[in-house]
Amino acid sequence: xxxxxxxxxxxxxxxxxxxxxxxxxxxxxxxxxxxxxxxxxxxxxxxxxxxxxxxxxxxxxxxxxxxxxxxxxxxxxxxxxxxxxxxxxxxxxxxxxxxxxxxxxxxxxxxxxxxxxxxxxxxxxxxxxxxxxxxxxxxxxxxxxxxxxxxxxxxxxxxxxxxxxxxxxxxxxxxxxxxxxxxxxxxxxxxxxxxxxxxxxxxxxxxxxxxxxxxxxxxxxxxxxxxxxxxxxxxxxxxxxxxxxxxxxxxxxxxxxxxxxxxxxxxxxxxxxxxxxxxxxxxxxxxxxxxxxxxxxxxxxxxxxxxxxxxxxxxxxxxxxxxxxxxxxxxxxxxxxxxxxxxxxxxxxxxxxxxxxxxxxxxxxxxxxxxxxxxxxxxxxxxxxxxxxxxxxxxxxxxxxxxxxxxxxxxxxxxxxxxxxxxxxxxxxx
Numbered sequence: 370x371x372x373x374x375x376x377x378x379x380x381x382x383x384x385x386x387x388x389x390x391x392x393x394x395x396x397x398x399x400x401x402x403x404x405x406x407x408x409x410x411x412x413x414x415x416x417x418x419x420x421x422x423x424x425x426x427x428x429x430x431x432x433x434x435x436x437x438x439x440x441x442x443x444x445x446x447x448x449x450x451x452x453x454x455x456x457x458x459x460x461x462x463x464x465x466x467x468x469x470x471x472x473x474x475x476x477x478x479x480x481x482x483x484x485x486x487x488x489x490x491x492x493x494x495x496x497x498x499x500x501x502x503x504x505x506x507x508x509x510x511x512x513x514x515x516x517x518x519x520x521x522x523x524x525x526x527x528x529x530x531x532x533x534x535x536x537x538x539x540x541x542x543x544x545x546x547x548x549x550x551x552x553x554x555x556x557x558x559x560x561x562x563x564x565x566x567x568x569x570x571x572x573x574x575x576x577x578x579x580x581x582x583x584x585x586x587x588x589x590x591x592x593x594x595x596x597x598x599x600x601x602x603x604x605x606x607x608x609x610x611x612x613x614x615x616x617x618x619x620x621x622x623x624x625x626x627x628x629x630x631x632x633x634x635x636x637x638x639x640x641x642x643x644x645x646x647x648x649x650x651x652x653x654x655x656x657x658x659x660x661x662x663x664x665x666x667x668x669x670x671x672x673x674x675x676x677x678x679x680x681x682x683x684x685x686x687x688x689x690x691x692x693x694x695x696x697x698x699x700x701x702x703x704x705x706x707x708x709x710x711x712x713x714x715x716x717x718x719x720x721x722x723x724x725x726x727x728x729x730x731x732x733x734x735x736x737x738x739x740x741x742x743x744x745x746x747x748x749x750x751x752x753x754x755x756x757x758x759x760x761x762x763x764x765x766x767x768x769x770x771x772x773x774x775x776x777x778x779x780x781x782x783x784x785x786x787x788x789x790x791x792x793x794x795x796x797x798x799x
Contacts, residue, residue: 370781375436375472376427382446383421384456386414390449392456396426396435397443400795406445407435439474440797441784443467462715467791469784474798476774481616481764483626486634489619491607493636497621498605500639501595507552507603510581514543514550522674525663527567530653530730531627532611533559533772534577535570538649540678545585549646549682552581552599559771560613567657575601578609580624584646588683591640594628596621612771626769630735645734646682648692649675651701653730669701687733687741709744716745719789723782724748727768752790759786760796 371378382394394410397403412422426444427436436442445467446456455466489497504510511517516539523539535556543550555577557566581597588594598620600606608618617623621641625632632643651672657663665672676692684692694705710720724732724742732742739747748755758767760783768774777783778798787796 370471370473370784372473375438375442376433378427378436378472379423379425380444380470381421381423382410382412382444383419384446384458385418386420386448386456387418388414388448390453392420393447393449394422394424395445395447396424398435400435400437400441400443401793403443403791403793406447408447412446436472437795437797439472439778439799440795441469441471441787442795443469443788459715462713465715467788469788471781471784472797473780474778476771476778476798477763477766478799479763480766480774482612482614482771482774483617483623483769484765485626485769486617486622486632488617489622489634489636493639494607494620497639498597498607501592501597503595503597503605505605507579507581507599510550510552510597510599514541514583516541516550516552522671522678524649524668524671524675525570526651526654526656526668527557527563527570528653529563529655529772529776530650530726531768531770531773533557533561533563533566535566537570537573538675540675542678542681543583543585547586547681547683548584549678550581550583551646551678552579554579559610563655567655571657571660571663577601578606579603580609582624582628582646584682586683588645591635591638591642594641594644594646594682596624596628596641596644614771627731628734630731630740631737645685645688645736646679647730647734648679648684648688648695650691650695650730652703652725665701670699672701673699685734685736685741687736687743690743691729691733707743715789719745719748719785722780723785723789727773727777727780727782730773731769749790752792755786756790756792756794756796759783760794 392412393408395406395408397405398407399405410422410424412420414420448454457463457465459465504513521541525537528536537554540551556569579599583595598606598609610618625644629643629645634641656665673696706717706720710716742748783796
């Protein structure tokens with residue numbers, strides 16, 4: 370990851386080599402053509418078998434296509450000044466020869482968020498509330514589903530992963546066999562800073578809104594999972610803006626963009642089918658540091674209890690794997706990697722640095738085919754679809770949420786993803 374103008378970036382390339390031939394440092398002249406390698410520097414190994422070269426991939430405007438600002442550059446070192454074979458960057462995995470580096474970018478300006486499910490209207494939301502018999506106030510919701518008892522689980526945190534707001538989460542098993550109900554009161558400002566959101570959460574100032582969900586088995590039934598939003602005063606709200614742009618404020622359509630990738634909404638019957646609860650992932654949260662009762666360590670028991678309630682809400686196999694793997698005991702395992710992704714460092718890094726922070730939260734609930742990305746083969750089978758969604762022209766792309774998209778394009782995740790998939794393109798944001 371190299372911040373700043375790519376035209377000023379110098380990369381130090383170094384390694385070891387046991388031969389006596391000249392080495393060529395190469396970059397793709399055209400990122401869309403994986404055969405367009407061009408030599409930009411040469412080096413020779415010294416008596417200690419070490420070699421090094423400082424290279425400037427974009428040293429003039431004529432070279433700008435190699436590395437678009439906000440995009441990804443591909444680089445390799447070749448034995449024989451371009452006529453031999455590419456050197457591996459991992460001695461244990463000889464096939465890994467291409468290094469990808471990213472320039473941070475803003476999220477694409479024309480992307481629309483939470484619109485994989487078509488938005489509805491206030492009138493449609495009102496009809497949906499009538500169909501699911503939604504309690505008319507937050508207090509009525511809490512009373513209907515038995516909140517306030519000893520079995521209730523609750524935690525407070527900043528939702529760093531997707532919405533970027535402070536959250537006061539509460540869940541409880543319902544009277545219905547196997548049922549679960551949750552509500553989360555949100556604090557802060559979409560697009561605002563983390564510190565202010567956490568301060569508002571701790572002070573319990575006027576909330577943005579409260580989102581509520583109920584699971585009533587079986588999961589296959591229409592409206593098995595229902596969604597409600599209560600405004601700052603506790604009354605039902607017919608729309609909920611979940612980011613700074615508000616491309617989709619309809620309920621439940623904005624919710625089911627993530628809560629169940631294969632979910633659908635039928636306006637004629639006012640029914641959502643295929644919706645899911647999601648797991649609670651402390652890796653996607655930030656916790657207050659000025660209140661000892663709200664640190665991750667202090668809230669682990671409650672977070673574990675929240676995830677155990679999610680386990681009662683008909684999770685997909687992928688969700689179950691993440692929950693049970695993340696909680697092998699009463700202590701959260703922040704380093705959990707599914708066995709299928711842990712066979713090599715190459716796969717494990719893709720999982721921890723790309724899938725876990727930017728994809729997993731939603732995709733584990735997408736139980737169609739292999740879109741849960743439980744294995745490397747699942748992701749590879751969806752390579753073209755993934756690159757089209759992440760690096761395409763929009764207006765609908767991935768990640769689905771504004772906060773997640775901003776974090777994704779500001780990170781090195783695109784470089785890791787393109788290199789792992791062996792996919793062409795620079796994947797440049799704004």
